Amino acid sequence: MKVYNDYFGRFGGRYAAEVLRTPLDELQAAFTGAIADPEFLAELDRLGRQFAGRPTPLTPAVNAAAEIGGAAIYLKLEGLANTGAHKVNNVIGQCLLAQRMGKPRVIAETGAGQHGVATAAVSARLGLECRVYMGEVDVRRQRPNVFWMDLFGAEVVPVGSGARTLKDAVNEALRDWSDSFERTHYVIGSAMGPSPYPDMVREFQSVVGREVVEQCRQLGVEPAALVACVGGGSNALGFFAPHLEAPEPRLIGVEAGGRGPALGDHAARLSGSGAPGIVHGYKSLFLTDGDGQVAETHSISAGLDYPGVGPQLAHLGDSGRVEFTTASDDEALDAVRTFARSEGIVFALESAHAGAAAIKVARSLPDDANVVVNVSGRGDKDLFILARALQPGRWAEFLKREAQEIEDA
Numbered sequence: 401m402k403v404y405n406d407y408f409g410r411f412g413g414r415y416a417a418e419v420l421r422t423p424l425d426e427l428q429a430a431f432t433g434a435i436a437d438p439e440f441l442a443e444l445d446r447l448g449r450q451f452a453g454r455p456t457p458l459t460p461a462v463n464a465a466a467e468i469g470g471a472a473i474y475l476k477l478e479g480l481a482n483t484g485a486h487k488v489n490n491v492i493g494q495c496l497l498a499q500r501m502g503k504p505r506v507i508a509e510t511g512a513g514q515h516g517v518a519t520a521a522v523s524a525r526l527g528l529e530c531r532v533y534m535g536e537v538d539v540r541r542q543r544p545n546v547f548w549m550d551l552f553g554a555e556v557v558p559v560g561s562g563a564r565t566l567k568d569a570v571n572e573a574l575r576d577w578s579d580s581f582e583r584t585h586y587v588i589g590s591a592m593g594p595s596p597y598p599d600m601v602r603e604f605q606s607v608v609g610r611e612v613v614e615q616c617r618q619l620g621v622e623p624a625a626l627v628a629c630v631g632g633g634s635n636a637l638g639f640f641a642p643h644l645e646a647p648e649p650r651l652i653g654v655e656a657g658g659r660g661p662a663l664g665d666h667a668a669r670l671s672g673s674g675a676p677g678i679v680h681g682y683k684s685l686f687l688t689d690g691d692g693q694v695a696e697t698h699s700i701s702a703g704l705d706y707p708g709v710g711p712q713l714a715h716l717g718d719s720g721r722v723e724f725t726t727a728s729d730d731e732a733l734d735a736v737r738t739f740a741r742s743e744g745i746v747f748a749l750e751s752a753h754a755g756a757a758a759i760k761v762a763r764s765l766p767d768d769a770n771v772v773v774n775v776s777g778r779g780d781k782d783l784f785i786l787a788r789a790l791q792p793g794r795w796a797e798f799l800k801r802e803a804q805e806i807e808d809a
């Protein structure tokens with residue numbers, strides 16, 4: 401049987417408040433039992449197919465590759481999963497675990513809103529009570545996802561403390577869980593948090609990597625590099641999972657370069673100036689200010705706007721198995737435009753960071769090489785940000801008219 405570890409090199413652990421020992425032990429036992437139980441795995445697979453629409457396609461980006469030059473580019477379209485991103489893979493697994501533990505209520509934190517939408521949708525499907533914590537800033541910039549969570553019957557709680565983004569939403573969710581764990585499971589949305597979450601989230605996301613291996617085999621494609629964006633690390637780890645013990649292919653994680661290298665303008669922990677620390681129950685690399693306090697971050701994509709990174713990715717950076725780089729806000733916007741025009745595919749702004757890095761990697765490789773990009777989500781949720789950035793005048797006119805029509809009605 402597979403052995404799960406609390407630590408990944410010098411990172412990881414379970415630095416949770418005493419009160420959370422009980423639910424974390426219970427979760428560890430439920431997860432290790434479930435992942436070895438053929439019935440649980442069959443149910444996970446069934447919901448993945450019937451509800452999330454797995455397997456998602458791997459498509460050659462022939463036009464983009466011709467325009468960019470260099471290696472061939474393949475896109476793994478996680479955005480075609482129900483609810484629009486890879487987040488649903490982990491949520492299905494954790495919500496099935498909640499049922500296995502006899503817990504009728506789930507809570508979640510969300511940044512971009514994709515994890516919240518996935519949790520709300522799976523809760524609707526499985527009949528679970530659902531509450532989602534979301535920073536007030538994210539509520540504003542990801543309004544469409546708040547609408548969907550509401551429609552799915554979830555309660556969205558705006559968080560007004562701190563920077564009012566993802567890290568503050570995690571704090572609130574942990575607070576809720578401390579008081580409610582007897583009937584509540586906390587569905588963490590990335591490969592971070594106290595053990596067993598990093599292992600568990602990677603395992604539930606590894607379906608992406610397994611599908612890519614099989615799809616590449618069918619297409620006769622041997623990847624030279626896999627490229628994924630890195631918020632907390634769940635889409636990257638799931639995508640990279642089958643290759644972590646092998647020396648090849650190159651595994652490239654892309655963080656938010658934001659507006660520039662000054663602290664507060666980016667979220668580059670691994671490729672920037674992250675320092676070891678313990679936050680949200682785990683030890684990893686975090687962006688901190690001169691006093692050692694967790695720093696504020698910036699990214700055009702809410703899902704990459706987080707000061708920490710999952711412990712396994714921090715370790716894989718230490719060991720050199722995963723390379724890290726950044727893409728700026730502007731490079732991400734350019735990548736959205738490039739792939740939309742050439743392929744008819746709209747990347748989520750998070751995934752567009754991987755797209756931007758893949759463009760550079762493809763250019764540096766010969767034309768018989770292959771680069772595979774994890775398109776972790778689709779850009780529909782970013783309509784308001786994209787339209788404002790790419791067509792400000794026409795978008796403002798449309799919004800004014802809409803607002804007027806609502807007022808007049």
Ligand SMILES: Cc1ncc(COP(=O)(O)O)c(C=O)c1O
Binds near residue numbers: 511629630704751
């Ligand atoms: C579409 C999409 N991609 C990537 C991420 C980043 O998260 P992770 O690093 O856990 O994959 C998010 C987070 O909200 C997201 O919505």
